[in-house]
Amino acid sequence: MFAIVFFSFLIVSRSRTSTSGVAPRARQRQSRWRWWVVAALAVMALTGLLVFLLADVPLWGRLLAFAVAVPLLARAGRPTDKPITDRVSTGPRYRKLTAELVRRGLLSCGISRAVLGELQRVASSPPHGHNNALYLASVALGQLVAGGELTAAAVTSWLTEAATQIGQPYREAQRTIASGLRAGARRPRKVAA
Structure with a gap:
């Protein structure tokens, strides 16, 4: 249980200190260390999860912990300048038909x-x-x-x-x-x- 609370604290503090306008060079530096941090946090979370599953906790407590952990894990896996939710598919983009396009076509x-x-x-x-x-x-x-x-x-x-x-x-x-x-x-x- 302690690992889940610690994990959520780390993610929340990381999201507060990150900047939304990350420069390309800073983004490259971020991608170098980011996976190590995410891997360490994932190991800690899995350890906490195993302790949590083996402990005698009621079902509603497990569901509540799961509902809290999923968004935090999603936030940890995304770059700082992208939202957690994203468009699944993009439709075709059509060019607006203007008088100039009609004239060129003619x-x-x-x-x-x-x-x-x-x-x-x-x-x-x-x-x-x-x-x-x-x-x-x-x-x-x-x-x-x-x-x-x-x-x-x-x-x-x-x-x-x-x-x-x-x-x-x-x-x-x-x-x-x-x-x-x-x-x-x-x-x-x-x-x-």
Whole structure:
């Protein structure tokens, strides 16, 4: 029993004196002596555990000692700058899709001039010509959708974003784009390679 109390005192005093910002060189020095200290503490703990198991102690006392010893042993085995609990697995990290990534992707496909030109047409349209410019852009891109060069969802998303950025209402932009895509689907075309 004395060994368990002594062991817990050593671990608690060690955790209080450690610093959270350990430099790399200090970390190397720490790893040199750390395993010797952990091994000595483990031998002491096992000796205390054997004495504890062989002594006549009630079950609740053993469970309480076990509940105290497990976190202390976990703390003794971890570096000072890492928590006891850690993530078991990490999921895949996805890159956020931004306008710049879309533009680079379109440039690599060869259809960027058509798409960027139509988006520029919508963005630079005069205040009373937004709807007309949006319709013409959606007809031109609708032809590429019908030709299999683009997807309707991508074109709708790009044109809707461009239209709402210049102040056109969302629902009106959606209706205009759908109408233009239907008109463009009547004359499919592909981008020349």
